Amino acid sequence: MTTKPDMLAETLRFPIGRFVVPETITPEMRARYIEEIAAAPAAMRAAVKGLSEAQLDTPYRPGGWTIRQVVHHVPDSHLNAYVRMKLALTEDEPTITPYMEARWAELPDSRGVPVETSLALYESMQSRWVYIMRSMTDAQWKRAYMHPELGRYPLERQAALYAWHGKHHVAHIKSAT
Template sequence: MTTDTQTQPSSDPRYPVGRFHKPQTIDAVAIETGLKTLEELPRKLRNAVADLNDAQLATPYREGGWTVRQTVHHVADSHMNAYIRMKLALTEDAPVIRTYEEALWAELSDGKNAPLEWSLQLLEALHSRWVMMLRSLDDKQWQRTFVHPEHGPVSLQTGLLMYDWHSRHHLAHITSLRQAKGW
């Protein structure tokens, strides 16, 4: 794996695992590491929120940040979008994807109030299908792209590493909060 895919812990509570840095090259080890992260996230996220009460779920992971509940629902929203974007890239030629206002999504009723179990179950099923699909790709398919309106073309292998980082990033928001609060 290239060192660019490694992230360093950060003292900035917004980026507990550091910021995402797109590597110059992506090898088979980096892809396998990303797939393993996606495979393990549902279980790790479920463990991270286990036994939290409503007051704890309503606690922001940092000042001005989302609550634990909103963070879990955000991960489900974000990863559903990622899965669809990747399927579009596999079935269309460089589709231009839609962005979404993730901060506004987090403020909707389901983002603020839905039971965590709904998103935890959704992530278990979604990640099972997502990883199954990604594990079936050949080298040529990993190079397929979708086009982000602001960031340009994103290959599926880069997308995988982005969501590897995204998974670890939000998991660390919750686990860091638990550690800081002694929960």
């Protein structure tokens, strides 16, 4: 039984809902994921436009990351995803290394670097990632990496996850401002 404050906390933490693994993924769904991934950097740029330094250093929810940490987290996360996809495309189900996102978000760059640096990084890196995804064959989408905790992770599911992830964090910023 969920109490009301828990539901509020859940909504603040997951404004677009938690990621749900699709049972099947069609080529049309993959095409939509790619477009959502491609659109996310501009959406993030728009979400932080005009925010003051004080606003950027304010948590988006009680106990949550600051907006600046969120902006730096997303390219950190998607850079890991980009590398995982490349590993899976070029090796036979390689085991990837998870990273501790909460600790990354406490490193000095996540607290101090201007958001513009990560907006540019996000746009630049993702333009290469999206270029690869737009070229992938059905067989390549079925390739996978091995995640030590989540098991075999097919690339088409990874695209679904990161399409969700970009929108998830843009929604955090919008919910706070």
